[in-house]
Amino acid sequence: MSGPDPRGRPRWHRERAPIFWWLGKWSYTAFIIRELTSLFVAYAAVLLLLHLRALATGAEATLRFEEWLRAPWTRAWHAFVLGMLLYHAETWFRLAPQALAVRVGGKRVPSAAILAGHWAAWAAFSAAAWFLLAGGGS
Amino acid sequence: MRLPRTWEPFRWALFSSGGMAAALLLPATAFVLWVAAPAGWVGLRPREDLVGLLLHPLGRLVLSALVPLSFFHWAHRFRYTLYDGLQLKHLNALIASICYGGAAAASLAALAVLWTL
Numbered sequence: 001m002s003g004p005d006p007r008g009r010p011r012w013h014r015e016r017a018p019i020f021w022w023l024g025k026w027s028y029t030a031f032i033i034r035e036l037t038s039l040f041v042a043y044a045a046v047l048l049l050l051h052l053r054a055l056a057t058g059a060e061a062t063l064r065f066e067e068w069l070r071a072p073w074t075r076a077w078h079a080f081v082l083g084m085l086l087y088h089a090e091t092w093f094r095l096a097p098q099a100l101a102v103r104v105g106g107k108r109v110p111s112a113a114i115l116a117g118h119w120a121a122w123a124a125f126s127a128a129a130w131f132l133l134a135g136g137g138s
Numbered sequence: 139m140r141l142p143r144t145w146e147p148f149r150w151a152l153f154s155s156g157g158m159a160a161a162l163l164l165p166a167t168a169f170v171l172w173v174a175a176p177a178g179w180v181g182l183r184p185r186e187d188l189v190g191l192l193l194h195p196l197g198r199l200v201l202s203a204l205v206p207l208s209f210f211h212w213a214h215r216f217r218y219t220l221y222d223g224l225q226l227k228h229l230n231a232l233i234a235s236i237c238y239g240g241a242a243a244a245s246l247a248a249l250a251v252l253w254t255l
Binding site for chain 1 (some may be wrong): 154156157158160161162163164165166167168169170171172173174175176177180181182183185187188189191192193201204205208209211212214215216218219222223224225244248251252255
């Protein structure tokens with residue numbers, strides 16, 4: 001892209017890559033998929049709120065909402081959403097050792113330990129969510 | 139229009155807190171509520187219990203953090219996906235306004251719903 005600079009500097013010159021540059025290599029595609037998991041994070045937040053609203057409205061609204069959740073295409077869609085949320089968690093935790101430089105007693109904590117700590121926290125939060133929502137029932 | 143550079147650490151903090159909250163809480167929530175329960179693999183607690191739990195002041199507080207932070211996580215990542223993925227760097231200010239403005243508006247709406255239910 002090129003254009004005049006308001007501060008009187010020379011014009012910019014940037015090579016524009018094709019829009020689908022990220023399809024050429026798997027690591028680039030994985031990067032874009034990772035970024036797009038954010039759409040599913042926002043979707044899950046909205047759905048959680050809608051679910052809560054149905055529950056709080058009453059038995060009839062809850063039944064209608066649950067009926068929608070049980071529809072085959074909704075179930076397939078939500079299985080896909082879950083896959084994207086898990087991909088978000090996996091890629092997020094994988095970045096953590098690079099973002100966190102934890103030192104204990106002057107020594108840097110190994111990446112594997114930071115990663116394991118995140119997965120342990122994930123397991124604890126997941127077990128708590130399962131217990132609070134399902135109560136171990138079947 | 140140019141967004142102040144000094145906002146960047148603040149936006150990044152919202153993005154990373156949202157990423158962490160979503161990674162820790164959303165997969166299990168999605169699995170239990172929207173995959174396992176509709177498939178009949180698990181039974182949810184009775185409706186009154188779920189409402190009591192989620193609308194308990196602590197439940198509302200957790201959701202008041204989780205939901206808006208998830209929106210700001212989306213805003214930050216989606217902004218850069220549009221920049222890098224679709225090569226839209228020249229629409230910088232417009233995209234940033236739509237993403238962060240959208241997240242802020244959605245967060246206010248979510249908080250209004252959460253605290254009036």
